[in-house]
Amino acid sequence: MSEHVLNSIGLFVPEIILVASLCIIIVADLLLKKRTHAGGWILLASLVLCFFAFSAQSGINTSAFFAMIAVDPFSVFFKVILVISGIFIVLFSMQNKELIPYKNRIGEYYMLIAGMMLGMFLMVSSTNLLMMYLAFEMTSICSYVLVGFTKKSIRSAESSIKYIIYGSVSSGIMIYGMSLIYGMSGSLNIFEIGAALSGLESAPIFSMAVLMITAGIGFKIALVPFHFWAPDVYEGAPMAITALLAVTSKIAAVAMLIRLFRVSFTGVDATGMMAIIPEGIRWDMMLAVMAAAAMILGNLAALWQDNIKRMLAYSSIAHAGYIIMGVVVLTDQGISAVMLYAFMYLFMNLGTFYMAMLYANKFSTESIEGYKGIGYRAPFTAVALTIFLVSLTGLPPTAGFIAKLYIFGAAINAGWIWLVLVAGVMTIVSLFYYIRVARNMFLYKPEGETEPVRFDNFTTAIVLLLLTPVLVLGVYFTPVLEFIKHSLVMFGVQ
Amino acid sequence: MELQFLGIGILTWILFLPIAGLIIILLIPGDKLKAIRITATAITGIQVILAAVIFRHFDRAIEGINSIEGFQFVEKYRWITVEAVPWFGRIEINYFLGIDGLSVLMVILTALIGFIGAISSWTIKKQVKGYFALYMLLVTGMMGVFVALDFFLFFIFWEVMLLPMYFLIGIWGGPRREYAAIKFFLYTFVGGILMMLVMLALYFSVAVPDPETGEMYHTFNILHMMNPAYYVEGSILAGVDTTWRYVAWMALFINFAIKIPLFPFHTWLPDAHVEAPTPISVILAGVLLKLGTYGLLRISFPIFPDATMYFMIFMAVLGMISIIYGAFCALAQDDFKKLIAYSSISHMGIVVIGIAALNTQGMVGGVLQMFNHGIITAVLFLMVGVVYDRTGKRGLYDFGGLANQMPKYTGIAMIGLFAALGLPGLNGFVSELFSFLGAFEAYRWIAIVSVFGIIITAGYILWTLQRVFLGNTPEHLTSLKDLTTREMVCFVPLIILIILLGVYPAPAIELMNTSLSYLTQIVTVPAY
């Protein structure tokens, strides 16, 4: 038993690093009042350490802490994505102008991010309903505070109250569903649940439970119709936190969704194909409808937005739809497409948020109309933003195209033609609002000031760090595919 | 046939030279206009030389179309390869270039028009650096579509063109450039999505054995997609004459019809042509429209011979409508550029009825018409550009009596206009002749109706000629200067080609004859 615990601790190194850094940040915050971003650097260092710790975990496929969490390539893959995005979020935060008035509390900010990262790490690896819920709440509670961090801002305040009410109710619904599952299967362990359910006749209660859990996770993913918080919260939150919510926590929730549904609610039918269990609820169709609704609503509503954060909020709702398409197809191919999408989405969406943040800093505008003529004042960043947007649209030769290609491919191969058609049409719609940004930047002359704007090297370096993968992965993505190929191993699943 | 330089094949050179140019241009400071212009011109000039080398070494007797042995200057490398994916087998995407009789003429056309466009771009005054950078990207995109034999690669190049084109129209265009640019983008993007879906469906339907291990894997290789034996049993596009194959053909067709553009998918074209700056109009009409018909011939016809046979009358009818409709619309225009834009619709309709005939004359006529129309319409747009640069106007009513004022210009314009009219002795006639002959053999009445399009064509061309060049020179035009040397450099090679191919088209026809008659054969006499 103690040996098991010791082994488990050995597998828990990255999380421990994070917890340690969390503590160090608190201490550092007390000791070094002047060094405002010290917490940030500490977190950054710990995240980089985590990154290396994950590389040590490659190939391990086991479970830890009495089947509470799994350390398997699948979770490592997602944790790598989370760490990368976490690093960028920290870098963004250091430049975020909105946070400057709160610099005496900035240590808390990084501490909360560290907590959130920890929660998300646990989300992607937990194999127990209780653990899942705890990780989920850890992430949520930290994010509630982060959203309201710029508390003098009235928008931030409003978004935080909305977020916490919405989040609490959603997680309440989810845990209610979990309690029903627990009652029916007699266990909180997802493998045991799966085993118990595979012999089960269809039961309406079970279906309701699945729906309730979907509602909870769907809240995190911002999946229609559980997305309503997203636009308001994204708009109100500080930019870096918006990026964190739109990218990192969304990906973590998708990973959790995949693990839960793959392990517990998917069995094997007579022909050896994967099938949903028990047969009471067609949750693949349900998710497909949600995905379609997300794509439709996200893209169409985004057409009308002028605030870039709000526009990106809707756009990320739409992207949640694309991602869920991969879950719907129920195959390893679909899951690998989701992983690829997540990887690509990370860079292009973070890039877009970063640019929006930079422009908010420099031009103090979040309005797309306010972007007029930026292409002539800051050509490099404007071109970069255009490339990110093009990538989000899904045009080659960018990463976004490859991501869409694989998602669409998986869906076509599994026969979800109608879903792909919806996705295709909505991709066309998405062109409008993405290209509108580029249009305003390049097709109009600058109004008022026309001086060129310079960005420091640090900024340029971050832009390049984000831009390079978007372009390179658009034409050469073999390494990512290799990575995914090796990461498609989930503990306890053949 | 292999031609290499520094160990890199000639097609890669011709394809990626503009990218090198793009990088060089980005490194040149933005205020060194001349250096930027010369770089762009030199790069496209080298492309023309390479195209000439290809023309020289191209073996006219090899068939191409559906076997790799038939292609020339082939370059095939593994690009994306992931071995032994547990749930999928192998993922493989190839960097696969090659040309046959169908594409060689298009490669030459692209190089030539790209060069002419670069020279005529010297008149661009604002944001020169950005302009030429996008221009270079555009040229690579066009060239790529014509040389790619891997569907994935084809698709990437196909879509790569969109964004540069959007900005080239949107930033450097006329007053309604924004509208025109987004309209162009929208239409072609819709088509692109459709093509992407079909591409994926084909990808999952086709599996080929590895020559060494015998392992089956999916492929984007266009040539493999033409072989019915490679279709996986029970996959979505397997079989013959299935609904899904018809649907896929239709989706591809819509994509290509938008590019061509065929009635009723044509409305982006007048706007885009009118608003685009002159060199971009030249590229648009000269090369971009050909991508549509090229795509039909390279992809739709050989991959879906059954559906092609099923839909060919439908295609021919659309071609016929385009001919007549485009001509009538041209007749109603009072904007010079719009007139030429509609004439393009009409002339591309001739290509479509030619290739829809599915016989050798029609095919040869259609492809030759693609080339010829590229040349002729380039002359016409350059012609409008000349007066537009000088006066800022392009309404037909804004001009008159230019024959007195600009004799050289008038002479060249007349040759261009008469070539568009299909005057024998100029190249337009030859290709129209063969297209009509082919169409007549296949569908008598469609061809007969289409022939009346040439009467209307005569109407609008002569009307333009009379309106713009003849009559008395109005007061405000008496200060117009005749063509400059740079403009002559643009025009002369094109005019020479117009006359040369009009008098003796055999060299061009020989280039493609073998491939096209083979293509006809594999479509009409399918392998299954």
Place this chain on the structure above:
Amino acid sequence: MEQSMLHLSLLILFIPLAGFLILVFFGKKLPRQGDWLGTSLIGITLLMALYMLISKISSMSTETLTYSASWVILRNSSFGATSIDLGFMIDNLTVVMLVVVMLVSFLVHLFSIGYMKGDARYSRYFAYLGLFTFSMTGIVLTHNLLMMYIFWELVGVSSYLLIGFWYEKKSATNAASKAFIVNRIGDAGMFIGIMILFIHFSTFTFEPIFSGLAAGDLPFQSTAWLTAAGILIFCGAVGKSAQFPLHVWLPDAMEGPTPVSALIHAATMVAAGVYLIARMFPMLTAEALIVIAYIGAITALIAATIALTQYDIKKVLAYSTISQLGFMVMALGLGAFAAGFMHLVTHAAFKAGLFLGAGSVIFAMHNALHKKNDHHTDAQDIRNMGGLKSRMPVTYWTFLIFTLAIAGVPLTSGFLSKDEILAGTLAFSSLNGHYLLPIIAFTVAGMTAFYMFRLFILTFHGNHADESRISGLMESPLTMTIPLLILAGLSTFVFYSFNPLGASGGWFFSAIERPASMIPEALQPASAEIFNQAVKALHTPALILSVLIAGAGIFGAVWVYEWKKSSADVISQNFGALYKGAFNKWYFDEMYQYVFVGGTFILTKILRWFDEKIIDGIVNGAATLSERFSVMNRWFDENIIDGLVNFTAWFMGILGFVLRRLQTGKIQHYLAFVVLGVLVFYFIFV
């Protein structure tokens, strides 16, 4: 011999082209702007053509020489290669036609040196003449339909350039465009006809097509398609030879310089149509021939009636040309092959003479008026002339000879050919019962004599209305009168037949024979032997009748205009509506204007509207719908309509607007949606 023929014909074809190229590029730099170059080059080709004529007729009379070279080879993997050939075919028809073309061209060149003197684009004019001669020669020499079509169109273009030579005049450019487009309509038919033949025979060359037909291989195995092919190819001739209903371009084409009218619209280009029919004769079915004959007859009649009423000297000649061309076409249609072709040749001489004579008159009038600073009197209106006889003796006497020839008075060339045609009509009606044809033919012959003498008398006889106006009138210079004299000589009978009363014994009739029909027997017209016998039998009555009718016509004209025994005005009033119709050219132009031009115009407007309103955004008429949403619409206009041009997109926008309204900002609504969502999904999926 054969080789030299080939070389000569090559030279004849390309020398004018060389002249064109030299004059276009270097014309202005040459001394005298290169008129001597153009003229002498054509002179050389004329000599070559004469040599060819003489040697061909004398040495190898009925042989046909052909030369072929491959132009394009279309290889077809399933059934071999198709070679598309270009080449020459030289038979008697060719050499005769060559001489006609070269001779008229040469004389017109010569005449133009005087006539066009001082024009701003003098060298360009000679260049265009060279281009025209080149194109015309191509038509004459070709042995295949493709080349025929190619040069056919080139002729069209060069005539476009020549008619619109004075392009500052709007009427000239209009006329040029009209000529081209009207011709193009005929050409479209011809093109379809050629396609029918090519698709079936895989060749454009006459010989294999005819031999294929002779072997019983009909296009698409159908006699209807054969007849259709014949009539469609004839459409080309209808356009070029200004036959009803496409005759409207020719009178307008008189806007070009007068020598051009002589060259193009009297002797050569318009004769190309007749030449085409002659070339295609072996494949024309009896039905097609009857159509051709009637078209010719109708043309002859309509044009003659119009010519009776016109006052513009060139317009009268133009309608007379149309009328005579109708005669020729009719003759070929009846099977009077040699007669029709001979009329082409004789007509070329005297009609060119008439035009050049008219040119001489106009030139003189113009100069005289110019001296008086009179710029509003029309130099071409015969009402402004009269009494020119004494001032322009050479022009007067030559003009008289031409007028006699066209009227068909014995001893002239015109009598020979016209008489044979009239006999042919009688013979045809006696064989087939088409009595309308001879009636029309004789009526037209009478009318021709009448209106030509009307023209002649009004121009040269009587007293001038205003003597002072023509006080400075002088005979034209030598370069202009010499051509007139030469043509006057050629309008006498001796050059065609030594028997002034019958052509059938002359060299012409022995050299030009009706080619054998190559189509199945059942479709053929009455054979040449039967026809010739009938002609022989009816020749004498026809001769007498034609002389009487010509005499009556001349007498009528003299009665009315010379002796003024009856007033022309009274006569025309008596004819009332008929006169008005004829005077207004039977309203063809107006009708075409309304029906075709107007129709096309309206159609294009409709299509343009359709394109811009309907297609372009299935609802760009979302405009009307979206008026209701005017606020939104403005927003759209500014932001999205740019992109969302069509209804779908508009609809999406609305949908997006609605969906966006769900986002009320009230957290309880959001949560209600969550609960609702869960319940709805529960009921749908469970």
Place this chain on the structure above:
Amino acid sequence: MENELIQWLSQPGLTHYLMIGALLFCIGITLVLTRRNVIMILMGIELILNSVNLNFIAFSRFSVITLDGHLTALFLIILAAAEAAVALAIVLNIYNRFKTIDIDEISLLKG
């Protein structure tokens, strides 16, 4: 009929607890959806969480004989407290910004 009901009520079992739980859950949801005072909404959330606790414990007691359910309930109580703490802090901030805790007034962000 009446007897059956009395008998059913007099022998409390799993179903009874579950029904009470469900009832609590519904009341919680109703509170959340209908009350305008933020504090009342937070109380609704507490009710939801307590209904879950009831479920877990009932299941743990009656159908699944493990301690998982009890433990979960403990964790839930702690989490509910944490959540409530954060929520109340945010409510305080809201009151400072908006001078009200009427949730209908807090709807600047929308559309």
